[in-house]
Amino acid sequence: MVEVRRPISISDAVSRVMNYEFNQAIDYVPLLESDLRFLAEDLLADHDVPPFNRAPYDGYAIRSEDTSQASRQNPTRLHVVGDIGAGSLYTDDLENGQAVRIMTGAQMPSQSDAVVMLEEIHTNEADMVTIIRPHHHNENISFQGEDTKKDQVLIEKGAIIHPGTVALLATFGYDIVPVFRKPRIGILATGSELLDVHEPLQPGKIRNSNAYMAASQVKRAGGIPVMYGKLPDELDACVDVVTDALQEVDAMITTGGASVGDYDLVPQLVERLHATTLFNKVAMRPGSVTTVAEKDGQLIYGLSGNPGACYVGFELFVRPLIRKALGARDLHLKRSIGVLDSDYPKPNPYTRLIRGVALEREGVQYVKPSGLDKSSSVIALGEADVLIVLPAGSKGYKRGEEVNLLDLHDQKGSQWPWDIPIVSYK
């Protein structure tokens, strides 16, 4: 008799997975290698920015009071006593009647309180500068601490590191950056039909694409894939490899054999490992036969063999766990709204997650399926940049209807995409 499985909602399945976590540890990486990692400590300003009052323009640093009577008819003439570019200092106090030629970024000389821009100067005299209007106190100054004050928390831990973050890290002297350790995710493809990527096609066989796809997904999510190759549908060999792998990785993914067929070994694998099944059927398509089991606090994901289902199962259930291990704040795929650009007539008893392409027209995000909408389609993955979420229902969807989208390439994420009214049939 074929095992009868009880489907649970996507939301329930995601919650069950999110009860688990990997050990969070901290790595210290060179600044140039910190991109897309997650900060493991708050980034605190240990000095003011800018650290000194400085010139925001190329011009002359002056004492504004000297210019109070200045006009075209009665220009103020100041004696140029120095010349500084960014990085140089004028070390004397500026006195009345004096000016220092100063370039953008140079520290204001003490007692100076305004900058006259070069464009406002019409003098050819050596060592003299002529000013034709009054300048007020603090005119044209970039003030110490105007960007940020010492002791402010600038970025909280858990933020993803992008070019802007890198700018701040460099500003505050982080040549080594504390980031959360990347979790290691083991990947094993199962299936007697599988050839390696380099092998020529043979009758009845296909190349193993899932393991490489999953490795790429692990990397995109921020983890480290650990490859365990591929195995034919033989239980003992699978049990051995997964048992050993669990000693080396934070979580384990298998692909294939997750359904109820003769060679679908995931249920027996879970049993032989003495693992506890969290779920083995989710009310979604593709990916309905995704199994997740737990052994001694470690998760084993039995992702489907069908490439579309494997992909979606990963994004929904593996990705957020990797993001959690990375200390990310927003663990789930970023959600947005789009407009269907084609009809989707099929009614669905399960929530559908259709691999889609997003096309922007006049500020509106239109979406359509990126290829054959079958769980077995690998081609639909090629151009997919969103998952189009179509809640379960007895009717299809029409072009022009608004739909929820989950962004596959976004790195920031969202808090919890399943609190929206995505009805999931049970």
Ligand SMILES: Nc1nc2c(c(=O)[nH]1)N[C@H]1C(S)=C(S)[C@@H](COP(=O)(O)OP(=O)(O)OC[C@H]3O[C@@H](n4cnc5c(N)ncnc54)[C@H](O)[C@@H]3O)O[C@H]1N2
């Ligand atoms: N009687 C039923 N049959 C099926 C059910 C069901 O509920 N009752 N579920 C269907 C659904 S839904 C899916 S999805 C698939 C899931 O299949 P499995 O997870 O058991 O995977 P396999 O049987 O091993 O393979 C399915 C398909 O995918 C290809 N495959 C497998 N591994 C790879 C790989 N590494 N790279 C590329 N392609 C791979 C495999 O050749 C098969 O074509 O089951 C339905 N059946």
Ligand code: MOO
């Ligand atoms: O799990 Mo299957 O992917 O629902 O098509």
Ligand SMILES: [Mg+2]
């Ligand atoms: Mg099968």
